[in-house]
Amino acid sequence: GMGDPALGAAVFKKCQSCHQVGDQAKNRVGPQLxxxxxxxxxxxxxxxxSKSMIQAGKDGLVWSEDTLDSFLESPKSLVAKTRMSFRGLKDPEDRANLIAYLRSFSNG
Ligand code: HEM
Structure with a gap:
């Protein structure tokens, strides 16, 4: 994707009640990212x-730009019984920017 990580940092404010990234990141309500x-x-x-998130992984779900885009648009559409209570991000640019921001904390 062509997202802008600096813009994604602002979008990540919607995630911060549950998720952390960076050197000091800890698991909170949601896993560190x-x-x-x-x-x-x-x-x-x-x-x-949740059991359903663990099962999704066993069934082969790996977080990539594509699968993150899908999950962040509509979490329950991808993992029906996820306990991530987040409505989703409808704007594709917000998702692309957020994923670029998350990529800046990923080595892969
Ligand atoms: C799981 C991202 C918002 C709570 C996850 C996962 C990702 C993610 C990628 C899967 C992690 C893994 O498999 O290790 C995000 C992003 C958010 C966001 C980017 C903002 C756009 C939230 C919010 C909450 C939350 C606001 C709390 C109200 C959780 C929980 C899980 C989870 C509890 C585990 C879900 C399960 O096991 O079914 N999140 N999240 N997330 N997130 Fe979020």
């Missing part, structure tokens, strides 16, 4: 997940 690109869904040791 460092190295999210390439992570198997439900696969971070020490984080709390």
């Amino acid at each position: 460092n190295d999210i690109l390439g992570r198997t869904a439900g696969g971070l040791e020490g984080a709390k997940y």
Whole structure:
């Protein structure tokens, strides 16, 4: 994608009540999101997940730009019983910018 990470930092404010990124990032309500690109869904040791997120990972869901775009647009459309209570981001540019921001905390 061609997102702008600086603009994505502002979009990430919608995630910060539940998620952290960066050097000091810890698991909170949601898992920390460092190295999210390439992570198997439900696969971070020490984080709390729903059974359906863990199952999605076992079924092969890996976080890529495409799968993140889909999940962030409509979480329950991708993982029906996810316990991530977030309505979703309808604006494709917001999603692209946010994913670019998350990529800046990923090595993959
Ligand atoms: C899971 C991203 C907003 C709570 C996840 C996952 C991602 C993600 C990528 C899967 C992580 C993994 O498999 O390790 C985001 C982004 C957000 C956002 C980018 C903002 C646009 C929120 C908000 C909350 C939340 C606002 C709390 C109200 C959770 C929870 C999970 C989760 C509880 C685990 C879901 C489950 O196990 O079913 N999030 N999230 N997230 N998120 Fe979010």
